[in-house]
Amino acid sequence: MKEKIVWLVMMLCFSVVSYGQQTVIEGTVRDSVTGEVLPYASLMLEGTSAGTRTGDDGRFRLATSVSVNRLQVSYLGYDTRNITVQLGKINRIDIALIPSGVTLSDIVVKPKRERYRRKDNPAVRFARQVIDRRESNDPRNQDYFSYDQYEKMVFAMNDYKPKPKKSGKIGKFDFLAEFIDTLEVGTTVLPLSEKERLEKVYYRKSPKSEKRLLMGSKSSGVDEVFSRDGVQQFLSEAFQEVDIFQNNVSLFLQRFVSPLSTFGPGFYKYYLLDTLQVEGRKCVDLGFVPFNSESFGFTGHLFVTLDSTYFVKKVILNVPKDINLNFVSGMTIEQVFERDSANIRILKKDDIRVNFKLSEKSKGMYAQRLIVYDHHSFLPPDDRQRQIFAQSAPVITQKEAYSRSEDYWEEHRPQVARKKNPNSVEQLMKRLRSIPVFYVTEKVVTTLVSGYIPTNKDSRKNRFDLGPMNSTINGNAIEGARFRVGGGTTPVFDKHWFFEGYAAYGTRDKKIKYDAMVEYSFNPRQTYRMEYPMHSLRLEYMYDINKLGQNYMYTSKDNVMLAIRRKKDTRATYLRNAELTYTREHYNGFSYNVILRNRREYATPYAPFDCIGTDGSVTPRNHYDMTELEIKLRYGKDEKYYQTRTQRIPITFDALIFNLSHVMAKKGVLGSSYTYQRTDVGMQKRFWFSAFGYLDVILKAGKVWNKVPYPLLILPNANLTYTIQPETYTNMNAMEFINDEYASWDITYYMNGNLFNRIPLIKKLKWREVFCFRGLWGHLTDKNNPVKNGEGLFRFPEETSQLGRAPYMEASVGIENIFKFLRLDYVWRLNYRDNPDIQTHGVRCTMRLSF
Numbered sequence: 001m002k003e004k005i006v007w008l009v010m011m012l013c014f015s016v017v018s019y020g021q022q023t024v025i026e027g028t029v030r031d032s033v034t035g036e037v038l039p040y041a042s043l044m045l046e047g048t049s050a051g052t053r054t055g056d057d058g059r060f061r062l063a064t065s066v067s068v069n070r071l072q073v074s075y076l077g078y079d080t081r082n083i084t085v086q087l088g089k090i091n092r093i094d095i096a097l098i099p100s101g102v103t104l105s106d107i108v109v110k111p112k113r114e115r116y117r118r119k120d121n122p123a124v125r126f127a128r129q130v131i132d133r134r135e136s137n138d139p140r141n142q143d144y145f146s147y148d149q150y151e152k153m154v155f156a157m158n159d160y161k162p163k164p165k166k167s168g169k170i171g172k173f174d175f176l177a178e179f180i181d182t183l184e185v186g187t188t189v190l191p192l193s194e195k196e197r198l199e200k201v202y203y204r205k206s207p208k209s210e211k212r213l214l215m216g217s218k219s220s221g222v223d224e225v226f227s228r229d230g231v232q233q234f235l236s237e238a239f240q241e242v243d244i245f246q247n248n249v250s251l252f253l254q255r256f257v258s259p260l261s262t263f264g265p266g267f268y269k270y271y272l273l274d275t276l277q278v279e280g281r282k283c284v285d286l287g288f289v290p291f292n293s294e295s296f297g298f299t300g301h302l303f304v305t306l307d308s309t310y311f312v313k314k315v316i317l318n319v320p321k322d323i324n325l326n327f328v329s330g331m332t333i334e335q336v337f338e339r340d341s342a343n344i345r346i347l348k349k350d351d352i353r354v355n356f357k358l359s360e361k362s363k364g365m366y367a368q369r370l371i372v373y374d375h376h377s378f379l380p381p382d383d384r385q386r387q388i389f390a391q392s393a394p395v396i397t398q399k400e401a402y403s404r405s406e407d408y409w410e411e412h413r414p415q416v417a418r419k420k421n422p423n424s425v426e427q428l429m430k431r432l433r434s435i436p437v438f439y440v441t442e443k444v445v446t447t448l449v450s451g452y453i454p455t456n457k458d459s460r461k462n463r464f465d466l467g468p469m470n471s472t473i474n475g476n477a478i479e480g481a482r483f484r485v486g487g488g489t490t491p492v493f494d495k496h497w498f499f500e501g502y503a504a505y506g507t508r509d510k511k512i513k514y515d516a517m518v519e520y521s522f523n524p525r526q527t528y529r530m531e532y533p534m535h536s537l538r539l540e541y542m543y544d545i546n547k548l549g550q551n552y553m554y555t556s557k558d559n560v561m562l563a564i565r566r567k568k569d570t571r572a573t574y575l576r577n578a579e580l581t582y583t584r585e586h587y588n589g590f591s592y593n594v595i596l597r598n599r600r601e602y603a604t605p606y607a608p609f610d611c612i613g614t615d616g617s618v619t620p621r622n623h624y625d626m627t628e629l630e631i632k633l634r635y636g637k638d639e640k641y642y643q644t645r646t647q648r649i650p651i652t653f654d655a656l657i658f659n660l661s662h663v664m665a666k667k668g669v670l671g672s673s674y675t676y677q678r679t680d681v682g683m684q685k686r687f688w689f690s691a692f693g694y695l696d697v698i699l700k701a702g703k704v705w706n707k708v709p710y711p712l713l714i715l716p717n718a719n720l721t722y723t724i725q726p727e728t729y730t731n732m733n734a735m736e737f738i739n740d741e742y743a744s745w746d747i748t749y750y751m752n753g754n755l756f757n758r759i760p761l762i763k764k765l766k767w768r769e770v771f772c773f774r775g776l777w778g779h780l781t782d783k784n785n786p787v788k789n790g791e792g793l794f795r796f797p798e799e800t801s802q803l804g805r806a807p808y809m810e811a812s813v814g815i816e817n818i819f820k821f822l823r824l825d826y827v828w829r830l831n832y833r834d835n836p837d838i839q840t841h842g843v844r845c846t847m848r849l850s851f
Helices: 002-020 122-132 174-179 228-238 383-390 406-412 425-433 436-450
Strands: 023-031 042-045 051-053 059-064 070-075 078-084 090-097 102-107 144-157 188-204 209-221 248-251 254-257 268-278 281-290 299-305 312-318 328-339 345-356 365-377 395-397 464-466 473-476 480-489 497-506 512-521 535-547 572-585 590-602 609-612 618-621 623-635 641-643 648-650 657-665 676-688 694-704 741-750 768-779 808-818 822-829 841-847
Touching: 023 070, 042 059, 051 059, 070 090, 078 090, 122 268, 122 281, 122 299, 174 188, 174 425, 188 383, 188 425, 209 383, 209 406, 209 425, 268 299, 281 312, 425 436, 768 822
Parallel strands: 023 090, 209 395
Antiparallel strands: 023 059, 042 051, 042 070, 070 078, 102 268, 144 188, 144 365, 188 209, 248 254, 268 281, 281 299, 299 312, 312 328, 328 345, 345 365, 464 480, 473 480, 480 497, 497 512, 512 535, 535 572, 572 590, 590 623, 609 618, 623 657, 641 648, 657 676, 676 694, 694 741, 741 768, 768 808, 808 822, 822 841
16 A cells, blocks of 8 residues: 555656646747848747747747647748747757748759859849849839729737736726737737728829729727828828839838849849749749848848749848837738739739837837739720819819728728728727726827817817917017917818917016917818818918017927027017918919918017118107018929828928919008018928938028018028927027028938948947038128118117128037937037127937837
């Protein structure tokens, strides 16, 4: 009996020891061709829930007591691989994954373990052949081209796993588990935003035109706090359709060098790998990696047919691990092409999947933008299509496009875009908004983003908004503390008639200021009064302080962030202004304004109107009057901007923009005190240098043609804040210079980290360099110089001077992307450094999130 007990105890001990022996699996997951690590690859023991994912560096470690020796490794765009491991031991393995959808055949050339050379490299020769033929099978070489395009975009919490409470109680947000979806690679995500769009695209070669017929569009999610059209514009620009057959690939508001760029052989290392069968066609696997892994390029594969056409059958693109790209910890793009009987290239699928992370330890967000193309045709248009080409709008929206039923989407949604979990984001938002804490938080965030507070909880019934709230409190040297309240109607009140206004009060000057505006829009507005394209007639009457020589382009003059200044802001008058404005914008980028303006400007002790008489005597004047007609012409085709209630914030400056304006007035006509003619012209453009950054150029010039007092002359735009403001002079004082003719430039070069990326340790910070050079050539003719020809002019305020032969110049060196959102510039004033009470150098900053 004792022997049996001893034997039983020994068996139990052995079982415990055996169970306690852990299997450890560690190593890396890499691309089988380029050797680039694959972040967030999924590793699971077959038939169990035991698993892990690779980190940013492609490394993983899994320790488990599960007695399963089959490890499944999966990653988007690559074949799943099964690996046998030894139980109870430490397994150190490097796993190489090969692209999905291909079958291995005979080997052509393997990359050798030697120093890479472009000269006499067969892979480079092969790549050049593909590049030389990239235009030969372009479908847009045909006279006509049309197709259906379905687009789906999803944003989700990555690797989401609900954690039950230890107490066992049901939490307010436990229902989120009902909305979890599972990706193909086994990762669980919680969708928080979902957008679908169905369009018919029509292309005509001559005269060149592309029209889109929007047949269906719907969106829901937490990003509803932003403008619907503004978000769509931003996402369309950040997640553009990838065209590898161009030199540059536009993505994340940056420019990546395409592997098929004409200068690709100088940017990429190419490798001829295997011959493969891709959907029944024999192809060459052409691998590529950038010479510099921190630059804006891709790693990946091109699958090219083994025939004289060098047809690209499939593309897989990844971003290098070390790339200087914010928030993107992993990305894969997969494109699939077909060719028709005429050897025309047809894109069938464009699938981009991205992992975003704000910090190294966070699980981050998952995003997918899937586009499926179908029903391609090269036939001439029928009568209905000709009518579409006759439309001026680039996008023609069907009336029911934004109200399609779920049955409609079920019918038109491609199979590849269907979710495993049938619960929608729209249902999720309804559940979340039923929770008071979420509802209140959403409203607060909406107010912070838009700047306005709706007067009705239901957006469909909200007729009036209060705001902007960031202008409620401000201050300056003349008014002291400034308090302001205002608001305006919404399209719910009326889609054509809009009313806006504000009232403000200064505690020091004890004056009430106000503004009232009524506008009639000939086009019905959907969300905002300033929706593109505008066609309206506006009447506005205003009385307020007028800050001379200060005009901030992309923010409200009362924004509380502008209250902190480097010197006292006293150069100001009071202005009473009435304007009647006609605005017309066209889809071709051309727009014009016709403005009839009557204004009276009042002197202040800080900006006196001391009029010089014929005998040289000085007589203080209280005010002067002007009735002016202004005409503005503008051309800005293909501009991209984020539309808000009262502003258009540029997303990029890629579009070439021209401005021309002319103001005219006749003395004695409708009370004008002076005859006045002023002309201004301007040009703005961003120039991309592919992987070497981009250059923003702003050029302006203008002239006042008549003899007029200084408030009507050209007052350069000075920046008295510590912030970085476009089109302003950082170290110039307000009204430091007065001119009646000028030419200016503002040139900023963003290097995208090309210098810092080459410095050890510094490159880990992912800083980016910014260089700026701006200047102003100005001249004051004798007729407007009160010293030389003073009769009828106002004496210039103190500390005001004229520019000499040399232009005013300042330069700055800056670092952006500090902590991924901060930019710091150190600015030098290069000349006119002896002028009184100036700042010759200083630090300026701004905050901007960018990829």
